[in-house]
Amino acid sequence: MQDVNNIVNGKDLFRKPEYKAVLENKKQFEGGMGAINPAKTEEIAEWTKGWDYREKNLAREAITINPAKACQPLGAVMVALGFENTMPYVHGSHGCVAYFRSYFTRHFKEPTPCVSDSMTEDAAVFGGLTNMKDGLKNCAALYKPEMIAVSTTCMAEVIGDDLYAFAIAAKEEDAGEFLAADFPITYAHTPSFTGSHITGYDNMMHGIMSQLTEGNKKEEKNGKINIIPGFETYIGSMRSVKAIVESFGAEYTMLGDHSDQWDMPAGDYSMFAGGTPIADAKDCINADATITLQKYSTVKTMKMVNKKWKHAGGFSNPIGLKGTDEFVMKLAELTGKDVPQKLKTERGRLVDAMQDSYPYMHGKKFAIWGDPDFLIGMVSFLLEMGAEPTHVLCNNPARGWEDEMRALLDTSPAAAAADCHVWAGKDLWHMRSLLFTEPVDFMIGNSYGKELMRDTDVPLIYIGFPIFDRHHLHRYSISGYDGALNLLTWITNKVLDQLDEDTKGIASTDYFFDLIR
Amino acid sequence: MGPESLEAKQKAAIEEVLKAYPEKAAKNRAKHLGVGGPEDESQKTCGNVRSNKKTVPGVMSQRGCAYAGSKGVVWGPVKDMVHISHGPVGCGQYSRAGRRNYYIGTTGVDTFVTMNFTSDYQEKDIVFGGDKKLDKCLHEIDELFPLNNGITVQSECPIGLIGDDINATSKMYAKKTGQTIVPVNCEGFRGVSQSLGHHLANDTIRDYVFDGNPTILGEPIEVTEYDVAIIGDYNIGGDAWSSRILLEEMGLRVVAQWSGDATIKEMVQTTKAKLNLLHCYRSMNYISRHMEKEYGIPWIEYNFFGPTQTVKSLRKIAAFFDESIQAKCEEVIAKYQPMVDAVQAKFRPRLEGKQVMLFVGGLRPRHVIGAYEDLGMEVIGTGYEFAHDDDYKRTKDEIFRSTVIYDDVNEYELEAFVKKLQPDLVASGIKEKYVFQKMGLPYRQMHSWDYSGPYHGYDGFAIFAADMDLAINSPVWGHSKAPWDKEGEA
Numbered sequence A: 001m002q003d004v005n006n007i008v009n010g011k012d013l014f015r016k017p018e019y020k021a022v023l024e025n026k027k028q029f030e031g032g033m034g035a036i037n038p039a040k041t042e043e044i045a046e047w048t049k050g051w052d053y054r055e056k057n058l059a060r061e062a063i064t065i066n067p068a069k070a071c072q073p074l075g076a077v078m079v080a081l082g083f084e085n086t087m088p089y090v091h092g093s094h095g096c097v098a099y100f101r102s103y104f105t106r107h108f109k110e111p112t113p114c115v116s117d118s119m120t121e122d123a124a125v126f127g128g129l130t131n132m133k134d135g136l137k138n139c140a141a142l143y144k145p146e147m148i149a150v151s152t153t154c155m156a157e158v159i160g161d162d163l164y165a166f167a168i169a170a171k172e173e174d175a176g177e178f179l180a181a182d183f184p185i186t187y188a189h190t191p192s193f194t195g196s197h198i199t200g201y202d203n204m205m206h207g208i209m210s211q212l213t214e215g216n217k218k219e220e221k222n223g224k225i226n227i228i229p230g231f232e233t234y235i236g237s238m239r240s241v242k243a244i245v246e247s248f249g250a251e252y253t254m255l256g257d258h259s260d261q262w263d264m265p266a267g268d269y270s271m272f273a274g275g276t277p278i279a280d281a282k283d284c285i286n287a288d289a290t291i292t293l294q295k296y297s298t299v300k301t302m303k304m305v306n307k308k309w310k311h312a313g314g315f316s317n318p319i320g321l322k323g324t325d326e327f328v329m330k331l332a333e334l335t336g337k338d339v340p341q342k343l344k345t346e347r348g349r350l351v352d353a354m355q356d357s358y359p360y361m362h363g364k365k366f367a368i369w370g371d372p373d374f375l376i377g378m379v380s381f382l383l384e385m386g387a388e389p390t391h392v393l394c395n396n397p398a399r400g401w402e403d404e405m406r407a408l409l410d411t412s413p414a415a416a417a418a419d420c421h422v423w424a425g426k427d428l429w430h431m432r433s434l435l436f437t438e439p440v441d442f443m444i445g446n447s448y449g450k451e452l453m454r455d456t457d458v459p460l461i462y463i464g465f466p467i468f469d470r471h472h473l474h475r476y477s478i479s480g481y482d483g484a485l486n487l488l489t490w491i492t493n494k495v496l497d498q499l500d501e502d503t504k505g506i507a508s509t510d511y512f513f514d515l516i517r
Numbered sequence B: 001m002g003p004e005s006l007e008a009k010q011k012a013a014i015e016e017v018l019k020a021y022p023e024k025a026a027k028n029r030a031k032h033l034g035v036g037g038p039e040d041e042s043q044k045t046c047g048n049v050r051s052n053k054k055t056v057p058g059v060m061s062q063r064g065c066a067y068a069g070s071k072g073v074v075w076g077p078v079k080d081m082v083h084i085s086h087g088p089v090g091c092g093q094y095s096r097a098g099r100r101n102y103y104i105g106t107t108g109v110d111t112f113v114t115m116n117f118t119s120d121y122q123e124k125d126i127v128f129g130g131d132k133k134l135d136k137c138l139h140e141i142d143e144l145f146p147l148n149n150g151i152t153v154q155s156e157c158p159i160g161l162i163g164d165d166i167n168a169t170s171k172m173y174a175k176k177t178g179q180t181i182v183p184v185n186c187e188g189f190r191g192v193s194q195s196l197g198h199h200l201a202n203d204t205i206r207d208y209v210f211d212g213n214p215t216i217l218g219e220p221i222e223v224t225e226y227d228v229a230i231i232g233d234y235n236i237g238g239d240a241w242s243s244r245i246l247l248e249e250m251g252l253r254v255v256a257q258w259s260g261d262a263t264i265k266e267m268v269q270t271t272k273a274k275l276n277l278l279h280c281y282r283s284m285n286y287i288s289r290h291m292e293k294e295y296g297i298p299w300i301e302y303n304f305f306g307p308t309q310t311v312k313s314l315r316k317i318a319a320f321f322d323e324s325i326q327a328k329c330e331e332v333i334a335k336y337q338p339m340v341d342a343v344q345a346k347f348r349p350r351l352e353g354k355q356v357m358l359f360v361g362g363l364r365p366r367h368v369i370g371a372y373e374d375l376g377m378e379v380i381g382t383g384y385e386f387a388h389d390d391d392y393k394r395t396k397d398e399i400f401r402s403t404v405i406y407d408d409v410n411e412y413e414l415e416a417f418v419k420k421l422q423p424d425l426v427a428s429g430i431k432e433k434y435v436f437q438k439m440g441l442p443y444r445q446m447h448s449w450d451y452s453g454p455y456h457g458y459d460g461f462a463i464f465a466a467d468m469d470l471a472i473n474s475p476v477w478g479h480s481k482a483p484w485d486k487e488g489e490a
């Protein structure tokens, strides 16, 4: 029974003797093997750790278990929230939207506005035109956005609704009451059965950039640089990137800047905060250059920018030292300016810190998973520190990623390179087998690594998306020199925490429990 | 309360909210909003609201889908079975391990609740159909997870649209292997909310667990006079465990939990129980009615939130059994009373008179009212995501005062109601949490217990009280105003 002076929740409540008895007693009614024959459970558990299991596991062709990817509209919602006063609108069933909103909200601990037009069975039969007409009208009336960015769920894609035609029809019917003729309704088809959330990001970014700029191309360039952050879940990273660009004194537009939306100060609530001004987005076609920070999240978008718009710039991934160097050099080239002293100093401090801490990361084996561009940046940072990325797993690799990652790993010292594996299109249940059979010292990944940590005892360093069970990490940067310093700090200190864990045995191992490291 | 009565304020708030809508939407929403009075016998449902209707498009409803109701609520917690999110990758990923259905087991070996199995449909599966893929999924699961006691196939939106026949595929595989395979046609576009998913899932339990021939490990248990089953408790944060203990203490034998921490064996042996105890009426009344009809098992609704309702429920349950149980029931009540008194003595003064607005799923919007009132808190608004008329009828008996009732409330409305009625605490889901916290309002998630709990039973009430105190009396809310802010400013 609870003691009113020490009320405990489930963590300790169920460890009280009376509850231990309850749980033990329940077993007689249960049919799981753990209750019937615990030894059998034990035996199978052991089997799952071996090479035989690993081979069967890796031979899977149909079922995905514990994936490390999400679906297209999630990325589309992120893009929409990066534009000023823009409501993400998902055409299809509202169940998906409830999921997108909770997923982002659990990660950012911030509200995530997004509407759906709640298509149901009749819409599946007759199409979702009525839903879209009513939905756009209601959304505009209630929330008064400056733009509505429409993406789709599986359902709308399977029945083949035509967003372009629907948006026009909705405006016609509304006749300017809530949706003025020039009210921007941008859209992208985001079928979840191709690609992943980063494909949806790409499709929506392409949709917004191409549709908003229609008819806006001018003879004169506007002297600006466009920056596309990609599916960026580190708010601090966006700020680091902006600070770097600003230090060159460059005029720029960050296209899809959700850094204020998912980082609202307390005290008041307004549905939308920050974001790329629509006017700037309309003018982005006239920029001098466009740089994407995530190549694999912006394939289609950059094809348009490079081939049709013929912008200079291209791709740069500012994670890690080398990645940031390249970004800085690119800006120097585009602006024709020298690298500012501020950045030189920042770089110097980062390198100094790397040289202070390297012994702890050197030679350590890491398993890591996440989105393709994140992995390229993170792996190159690990290599810069002399670490060994033993298992690099990407559940949503885009074309070309596997080769690029292989080539990157091959730049590490010859002996280690052969032991570094690229796992394209694999999931986290595969990872479990890999960790048991070819163990590593640390894992880097999102909250889904938690069960791997429990099962394999490999410590997890929380870097990635989504992170539901550690707070505020997303507020920090992992890009730029300051971001690299954060990475260095998190990883080094986790190594040190683990070293203490491993050596704290009193009168047995604590000779190595050093005060100074 | 000032010159304006609570009821008048509530009515005005509704009127104002409706003004923001275009005509068609306003007409629709008007039917879902009302003010309920505890003594108002004229009302058919609480506040006379209409429910279980299509959501107005474009309004940011909090509702989920049928898949969420089946996979997320009813089937997902059954721990010794593997549940496939059948279709593209999203739905299964977003709903993975989000509900805190506690269970004991070796995950990935003999239990699977927090994992995500998905057939991860690709374009070719959509175009050419995925029945072969499903068959292969079933094979692979059985190979890699030999201790699973069955597999359910939870359809996502595309399945029903592309003409896949999951029923035939499942049946064939089951026949070949003797495995229990349960196909559920719970595509997200069916129905208007999670609710239809509950119903569909209930029906498949009937068809594949009761009328099917599931293999059951171990010996069947012997039947006793005191066998009961807990139905509609998903063991969020351990709720069913802190309920179970009370039932056992009063001499009953809980032979099954549905479906938090459940095994399929428990479900099967429920057909021999003497009484079904139904907590979440909305999500499991169907199967309870079926067991009543088919197996002659009576069912009663109970409420283990807050001592007043808990005591009432314990007595109601005991009344069904003989005097020995009734006597033990009184002993249980007497045993916990001092703890309840102490909890109330400690927290009531800190919470007395604080006003609360609720919005939850299909049961808690009425069930938790009593727990708040036991702490001296006043619930002034409540509503359900996916309730039906019968829930709103039941709500009439649970409210204590004029209460604004909002069915399928959307973000706009809830924000407007809160601004107008100024409660001290908002208690709802994750999606709304930070909206209100940013306004400086204490907030508790009432689906997940905000990562605390359990809240059921006596022990749960103590946690509930401590959590509400923590929320309302935390010093953090006082920091929003900076020292340089002038009076009257935020």
Ligand code: SF4
Residues within 6 Å of the ligand: A071, A072, A073, A095, A096, A099, A152, A153, A154, A155, A192, B088, B089, B090, B091, B092, B156, B157, B158, B188
């Ligand atoms: S996979 Fe499809 S049905 Fe599932 S959440 Fe994504 S869009 Fe919705």
Ligand code: SF4
Residues within 6 Å of the ligand: B073, B234, B280, B282, B283, B360, B361, B362, B363, B364, B447
């Ligand atoms: S208590 Fe509410 S959220 Fe939980 S299952 Fe019942 S209706 Fe759903």
